[in-house]
Amino acid sequence: MTEENTPRHVKILIIGSGPAGLTAALYAARANLAPVVLTGMDLGGQVSKTHAVENYPGFPDGISGEGLVKDFNDQAIRFGTEIIFDVATEVDFSARPFKVTTYGEEFTADTLIITTGAAAVTLNIPGEEEMIGRGVSYCATCDGHFFKDMEVVVVGGGDSALEEALYLTHHASKVTIIHRRDELRAGSILKQRAEENDKIHFIWDSVLTNIPEGEKVESVKVKNVKTGEESDLSTEGVFIFIGHTPNTELFEGKLTLDAQGYIVVDHLMQAQIEGVYAAGEVADPHFRQVITSAGMGAGAAIQAIRYIEEKGL
Ligand SMILES: Cc1cc2nc3c(=O)[nH]c(=O)nc-3n(C[C@H](O)[C@H](O)[C@H](O)COP(=O)(O)OP(=O)(O)OC[C@H]3O[C@@H](n4cnc5c(N)ncnc54)[C@H](O)[C@@H]3O)c2cc1C
Structure with a gap:
């Protein structure tokens, strides 16, 4: 909340700071829309945990996951993205602008880009977590x-x-x-x-x-x-490979989810409600890659920018 106790308004609010969220932020920032990114608990998302990414184009010698998301982050900030280290705890799509509550603040947003990702189901056995990236x-x-x-x-x-x-x-x-x-x-x-x-x-x-x-x-x-x-x-x-769980608990009963819990989007990344977009693994049980997630993020931002222009917001 601001000093006057009214929520802070943004045109594009992005929930999630993985490849999809940071790419959406880059596009929205370059359209001068000053997007805000809520990072969640995991700045940079899943790929930040891997020591080598060799299938993201533009890096012929590969790059560490941490290095890649740092570059995504810096590039988004360079054009005016604001990164906020906070977690969305509640969303309200019942009125416009949409409302998003975090641990620290309350926002209203003309458009929302959801990029909360997914997580592989783990075996939860000794050594599993410690040996990620070591086999x-x-x-x-x-x-x-x-x-x-x-x-x-x-x-x-x-x-x-x-x-x-x-x-x-x-x-x-x-x-x-x-x-x-x-x-x-x-x-x-x-x-x-x-x-x-x-x-x-x-x-x-x-x-x-x-x-x-x-x-x-x-x-x-x-x-x-x-x-x-x-x-x-x-x-x-x-x-x-015992399954993946999309991070969509926050959206249950508020957006259409498929049987596995992924957000259902059309080919323009729009979710069930106009002005709400989803990109990356939260809406993609098929590809699960940095490049595809980033691509979906770019698409979602382009659509959000168009929506804002069309509606004169
Ligand atoms: C160990 C590992 C290695 C990988 N290696 C590769 C590779 O080499 N090449 C490749 O192409 N892909 C790789 N992947 C897959 C790749 O990481 C994912 O496809 C990609 O990160 C998905 O991006 P995303 O932005 O959709 O979501 P994620 O990366 O899952 O990011 C989700 C984001 O949402 C945030 N979030 C969640 N809930 C909330 C909330 N309530 N409020 C605010 N924020 C929230 C999280 O903090 C996080 O920032 C790897 C994955 C793992 C786990």
Whole structure:
């Protein structure tokens, strides 16, 4: 709230500071609309946690995730973006301008760009978090290349696990799928392709219980859920694909979400309510990349700018 106790008004309020949010901010700032970005708890978003991004164009030698989002951030600020280290705790779309409450302030906004991202579901076992970037990954497209001619394991039995396992066979010498059931629940074509691929092997009825810490992953502990027997399996990579959760709790009952909870947008990034846009992983269960998230962020901002012009706001 301002001194007069009235909410602060902005034309474009962006919730989230990952690649989608910071790219939206860059576009909105270059249109002289002085956007405000609420960073959330995680400035820079998911990619800031990775030590090497090799698939974002313009960086032939790769760049650290931290370095990439710092550049996104600096570029957005250079044109007049205001970055606020705060979390949106409530949104109200029932009247215009929209209302957004944070821990520290209250805003009204003519347009809202939601870029709150998503998070991979984790196994929550010892060593998992510590070994991220040292052999543990949640994205084959991002990290598969680092595992050329190595042996890796894939955890999961759904469509995305099989898609990612098949992708990994282009790099790894052997891909072992560890699944807690005794059959795959993935769709039949993927299942057939995986079963026919010589590089793919299966360990059924099993779960990972530990990823021993070290400089790099060297092995995992595997437990058979039927017999209770535990064994060590040598591996250099652990790819975990047991689902993704979009950060959309705040929007439940306020915007249309799909069955998995992702915000439903049209091809112009508009959510159910005119003037509300969503971009990046919060609205994208398919691609989950920095480039696609940034692209969606740019699109959302272009549409928000057009909306503001059309409505004379
Ligand atoms: C370890 C790791 C490595 C990766 N490596 C690569 C790679 O090499 N190449 C690649 O293309 N992709 C990679 N990815 C995927 C990539 O990071 C994501 O696709 C991308 O970050 C998605 O961007 P986003 O802006 O949609 O959301 P996110 O990056 O998820 O950012 C979401 C943002 O929303 C904020 N937020 C959430 N809730 C609130 C709230 N209530 N109020 C305010 N803010 C909120 C968070 O703080 C965060 O800033 C990697 C992902 C991980 C986890």
